[in-house]
Amino acid sequence: MEALHVNAFQSGIRGNMSAKGVVSVLARPELTAVVGTIIVFVFFAVFTGQAGFLTLPMTRNYLEVGAEIGIIAAPVTLLMVAGEFDLSVGSMVAASEAIMGYLAVDSGWPLPAALAAALVVATVVGTINGFLVVKTKLPSFIITLAMLFILRGAAQGGLRMLVGTSTVDGIRDATVGDPLAVLFASSIGPFSISLVWWILVTMLAAWLLEKTAFGNWIYATGGDQRAAVRLGIPVKKVKILLYIAVAVSTTLVAALDMYAINQSDANAAVGREFEVVTAAVIGGALLTGGYGSPIGSLFGALLFGMVDQGFFFTPLPDVWFMTFLGLMLLAAVLINNYARLQAMKPGGGGS
Amino acid sequence: MMIKKLAFVTILLALVFGFEGGAFAKPTFIMVTHSPASDTYWASVIKGLEQAGVDLGVKVQYRGIENNLNDPNQQRRNLEAAIAAKPDGVIVSDPTPASLNATIKKAADAGIPVIIVNQGGDQVANVGALAFVGDDPGKQGAMGAAQFNALGSKHALIITAPIGALSFLDARTNGFKKAFAGTSALAEIPMTDFNNSNRIKTITESQLQKDPSIDAVFSIGGCCIAAMTQVRADLGDRGKEMHWGTIDVTAAATTSLKARELDFALDAQQYAQGYYPVVMLALYVRQAIQPAEPVLITGPIVITPNNVNRFAASSR
Numbered sequence: 001m002e003a004l005h006v007n008a009f010q011s012g013i014r015g016n017m018s019a020k021g022v023v024s025v026l027a028r029p030e031l032t033a034v035v036g037t038i039i040v041f042v043f044f045a046v047f048t049g050q051a052g053f054l055t056l057p058m059t060r061n062y063l064e065v066g067a068e069i070g071i072i073a074a075p076v077t078l079l080m081v082a083g084e085f086d087l088s089v090g091s092m093v094a095a096s097e098a099i100m101g102y103l104a105v106d107s108g109w110p111l112p113a114a115l116a117a118a119l120v121v122a123t124v125v126g127t128i129n130g131f132l133v134v135k136t137k138l139p140s141f142i143i144t145l146a147m148l149f150i151l152r153g154a155a156q157g158g159l160r161m162l163v164g165t166s167t168v169d170g171i172r173d174a175t176v177g178d179p180l181a182v183l184f185a186s187s188i189g190p191f192s193i194s195l196v197w198w199i200l201v202t203m204l205a206a207w208l209l210e211k212t213a214f215g216n217w218i219y220a221t222g223g224d225q226r227a228a229v230r231l232g233i234p235v236k237k238v239k240i241l242l243y244i245a246v247a248v249s250t251t252l253v254a255a256l257d258m259y260a261i262n263q264s265d266a267n268a269a270v271g272r273e274f275e276v277v278t279a280a281v282i283g284g285a286l287l288t289g290g291y292g293s294p295i296g297s298l299f300g301a302l303l304f305g306m307v308d309q310g311f312f313f314t315p316l317p318d319v320w321f322m323t324f325l326g327l328m329l330l331a332a333v334l335i336n337n338y339a340r341l342q343a344m345k346p347g348g349g350g351s
Numbered sequence: 352m353m354i355k356k357l358a359f360v361t362i363l364l365a366l367v368f369g370f371e372g373g374a375f376a377k378p379t380f381i382m383v384t385h386s387p388a389s390d391t392y393w394a395s396v397i398k399g400l401e402q403a404g405v406d407l408g409v410k411v412q413y414r415g416i417e418n419n420l421n422d423p424n425q426q427r428r429n430l431e432a433a434i435a436a437k438p439d440g441v442i443v444s445d446p447t448p449a450s451l452n453a454t455i456k457k458a459a460d461a462g463i464p465v466i467i468v469n470q471g472g473d474q475v476a477n478v479g480a481l482a483f484v485g486d487d488p489g490k491q492g493a494m495g496a497a498q499f500n501a502l503g504s505k506h507a508l509i510i511t512a513p514i515g516a517l518s519f520l521d522a523r524t525n526g527f528k529k530a531f532a533g534t535s536a537l538a539e540i541p542m543t544d545f546n547n548s549n550r551i552k553t554i555t556e557s558q559l560q561k562d563p564s565i566d567a568v569f570s571i572g573g574c575c576i577a578a579m580t581q582v583r584a585d586l587g588d589r590g591k592e593m594h595w596g597t598i599d600v601t602a603a604a605t606t607s608l609k610a611r612e613l614d615f616a617l618d619a620q621q622y623a624q625g626y627y628p629v630v631m632l633a634l635y636v637r638q639a640i641q642p643a644e645p646v647l648i649t650g651p652i653v654i655t656p657n658n659v660n661r662f663a664a665s666s667r
Contacts (some may be wrong), residue, residue, distance in 0.1 A: 051561055052557070052560040052561055055560065057556065057560065057585070058556070058557060058560060061552075061553035061557070062553070064549065064553065065549070065550060065553060068549065120605070156387075156388070156389035157389075160388065160389065160394060164394060164398055165390055165394040165395070165601075166389045166391055166394060167389050167601065167602070167603075168576065168601070168602075169600065169601065169602040169603040169606065170606060173606075175523070225495060257549055259578050260549055260581070261548040261549050261552060261554075261578060261581050261602060262577060262580065262581060262603070263548055263577035265548060266389060267389060267546045268546060268547065268548075269546075269547070270543075270546045270547075271543055272454075280578075291388070307549065308544075308553075309553055309554070309557060311556060312554055312557040312558065312561075314563065318513060318537070318539035318541075319513050319514070319515075321513075321541045322541060322543065338364070
């Protein structure tokens with residue numbers, strides 16, 4: 001599996017335009033994710049383009065939805081390659097929103113201080129997650145699931161205790177004029193700045209995984225942890241660092257979401273962990289670890305965003321939304337799987 | 352020496368707790384509802400409940416549901432646990448009479464006075480409760496429609512949950528549609544997105560994109576106010592020409608009312624739904640006073656940019 005991956009990569013980057021070369025490029029996990037996403041996009045463009053799906057404001061919207069999933073999906077993909085899950089991400093987004101909202105709006109802290117406080121808490125939570133997983137060797141599913149509940153309750157209970165309700169409104173007015181707010185609140189052309197963050201975070205994760213020794217360590221940890229330990233790879237440190245990276249990414253999404261809607265909500269991002277893992281799996285990540293691609297997850301998150309918004313332009317009654325979403329996701333993974341299998345057939349491409 | 356110390360401490364503790372349990376026992380009232388304590392609407396009810404406990408010198412306790420709004424099984428179990436604790440009074444919401452009435456009757460049969468709160472106003476006689484303090488969601492929707500009628504709106508978009516998901520939201524939506532003079536369309540937010548203001552915003556914008564003839568937007572509750580405010584800002588000039596209104600008042604709604612960006616907000620005054628039942632139960636337990644009317648509706652009242660300042664001065 002690894003050898004095929006490397007060979008396909010090499011023949012891909014030589015810009016080989018022959019059929020064999022093109023097909024071998026498709027064997028890269030991320031590019032098969034593109035196939036599914038393109039087909040879904042064409043579906044919406046053809047059937048709902050007239051109704052408004054292709055307009056700039058609507059494109060901006062589904063890209064926003066994609067970004068709030070994709071920014072977290074990038075480090076989560078790395079974590080999944082290393083063989084672990086993090087189900088606490090949705091609650092961590094809400095906790096970060098609660099912290100920043102309370103500090104910036106109710107306590108009058110300047111934005112850099114509120115952001116720093118949220119980042120510190122995220123780092124602590126990520127460290128706890130990672131530490132518990134590596135020390136107890138219990139399934140990360142269970143540990144981070146427990147953290148999901150702990151954080152959600154803390155965000156809701158904490159905010160209720162401090163301000164009497166679970167939302168804090170007015171982050172924009174409270175931080176008006178703060179130069180740091182520009183990083184989270186502005187638009188780039190017709191698109192939200194979350195799009196830029198999303199692309200940057202994805203590229204960073206992809207570079208880390210493919211081009212650095214740390215990335216090799218991640219592959220080794222997920223592929224065969226015992227062999228990795230014997231090779232001297234600091235498996236525990238790798239996992240703890242990845243958990244911290246995931247938690248920090250949730251703080252980024254929290255800041256972007258807060259400015260997009262001018263509200264912090266302790267009930268935010270319910271179910272986000274589910275969407276993030278889905279995006280990673282559509283992008284080619286294996287649930288069993290050892291294989292995955294942050295760029296693929298970008299396309300997975302994009303697909304999610306397109307379906308989540310595009311549905312409302314179809315003539316289907318709104319009550320069928322969940323069935324539609326499930327069918328689209330199923331179609332996407334099946335198409336991606338087929339494309340990958342075709343690309344890796346002997347004689348059809350691959351090595 | 353150790354035994355003497357231990358005996359001394361034990362006697363001291365027994366005195367303290369015995370004292371507390373005996374002569375100074377405060378009445379205990381338990382509120383059991385279908386909502387998590389983290390819900391923005393119910394947060395105000397709980398504030399009213401707790402303030403009433405302080406003002407009247409009674410112990411109050413709130414038992415909600417942990418995850419989703421309105422899980423009748425979980426609420427039934429919470430109610431049974433509350434009855435087993437032998438409180439001096441029970442305040443319970445009754446959104447699903449078919450599932451809950453039997454258990455509520457058990458409380459009344461056990462001699463515990465019951466007040467129904469928020470939903471189930473027509474069930475007072477059926478379960479042997481003293482009274483109902485709450486909402487009429489149909490009227491809330493109708494009042495919203497009346498506001499838009501007065502403003503001259505012709506085609507309204509209602510931001511709501513999918514029909515059938517939450518019965519009180521359905522009642523609000525249906526009340527609106529019946530009373531509204533023009534035509535209406537729905538922006539049904541999937542329950543999975545219901546807590547996500549960003550997605551409520553994008554879905555509403557999709558509906559407005561599809562239908563340029565919409566000239567009014569009505570939000571069905573506190574869930575959707577932040578999103579609706581942002582939608583208005585995103586729409587620019589079109590947003591300024593449209594009319595915007597909501598049920599429930601949040602901090603975002605108050606700011607928008609003051610800036611004249613929101614035409615009205617309907618305040619259910621749900622703080623009173625936490626406060627009045629405690630008053631009624633305290634009078635019943637201490638002075639044997641029974642509510643003479645079976646139904647007390649606490650709202651809504653209409654908050655507009657003209658009277659928002661008085662409202663904002665309160666702390667509920």
